[in-house]
Amino acid sequence: MDTRREHHTEHQQEASLILVTGMSGAGRKETATVLEELGWYVADNLPPELITRMVELSFSSESPVERLAIVADVRSRAFVGSLTEVLGRLHDTGRRPVTLFLDADDRTLIQRFGRVRRTHPLQGDETLQAGIDREREMLRAIRQRADIVIDTSGTSVHDLRRIIEDYFTSLSDRKEHITVQSFGFKNGAPRDVDLMFDARFLPNPYWDPQLRDHSGLETAVSEFVLDRPEARGYLEAAEQLVTTALPGYRREGKHFITVAVGCTGGQHRSPAVVEALAARLRALPDLDVRTVHRDLVPFDGAEQPGEATR
Structure with a gap:
């Protein structure tokens, strides 16, 4: 194996090239603006057949572009097939873009199109829902290949x-980026995770009147959840599973990994387990670990999550 080529490939994926795509109305324009402010050169609405040429020009020795x-x-109506082929050609040349896919549920997309009074680009003479359905089907393969999927x-x-x-200011550090997310099953399991754990087997602090109105980020609740043999064993097994999977993710060129932990409501058990698992992972080398508490409702006097909840 040519280890120099492999190293070059990983470096390019992490540090210099991003492909942004996703559902219309899911936030591509806002994402492009943020990346531009962070110092990226942003090329918007390129036809797939021109993407390879743009990459070649941008990374030539004479080009001032450092991050594209x-x-x-x-x-571009031939979008999916052509873009898939472009990604394959880029990979063959050692350029592995970080593919970012922006998504949102149908209800949110319909509300956003309604606010701006625009028609969907694939709607034609049909309903807005028909256009969204058509686009979602067209983008299915690209979404499956994405390194990062953000549900807005x-x-x-x-x-x-x-x-x-959070994702792109630290790309040049060449670490694995792991998001550990808590959620409540009653609100639906997250759609875009790589590993999922279920904490509903642990005793529920909700049934303790003194703990019910507190969150899993607080010491009393965390100790109630974690200070028992089955919880400690579960954390050890979860950490081992994550670390066992990491070499495979690296081989596949996947540098952004999402681990989800669920309980019934996402208030007590899963936030406690997430923070404990994240602490274990932060002790390992070459990992950038962040926590997200999707369904956590702050209580009066409770500590606030360290990251923005989605």
Whole structure:
């Protein structure tokens, strides 16, 4: 194996080239603006057949471009097949873009199109829902190949900005980036995770009147959840599973990994387990670990999450 080529490939994926795509109305324009402010050269709405040429020009010895972000969408009707082929050609030349896919649920997209009074680019003479359905099907293969999928449903522009900054300000450190996320199963399991754990087998602090109105980020609740043999054993097993999977993710060129932990409501057990698992992972070398508490509702007097919740 040519280890120099492999090293070059990983470096390019982490440090210099981003492909931004996703559903219309999910935040591509806002993402492009943030990346531009962070110092990326942003090329918007390039047809797939021109992407390879743009990459070649941008990374030539005469080019002043050091970091390139390409935004592509369904305004090019041959989008999916052509873009998939472009990604393959880039990989063959040693350029492995970080592919960022922006998504949102149908209800959110419909509300956003309604606010700006625009038609969907694939709507034609049909309904807005028909256009969204057509686009989602067209983008299915690209979404499956994406390194990062950000669901912007319920996310403000300011929240999206923080998320993008968190992901891309530290790209040059060449670490594995792990997001450990808590959630409540009653609100639906997150759609975009690599590993998922279920904490509902642990005793629920909700049934203790003294703990019910506190969160899993507080010491009393955390100790209630974690100070028992089954919880400690579960954390050890979860850490081992994550660390066992990491070499495989690296071989596949995947540098952004999402680990989710769920309980019933996402208030007590899963936040406690997430913070404990994240602490274990932060003790390992070459890992950038962040926590997100999707469904946590802050209680009066409770500590606040360290990251913006989606």
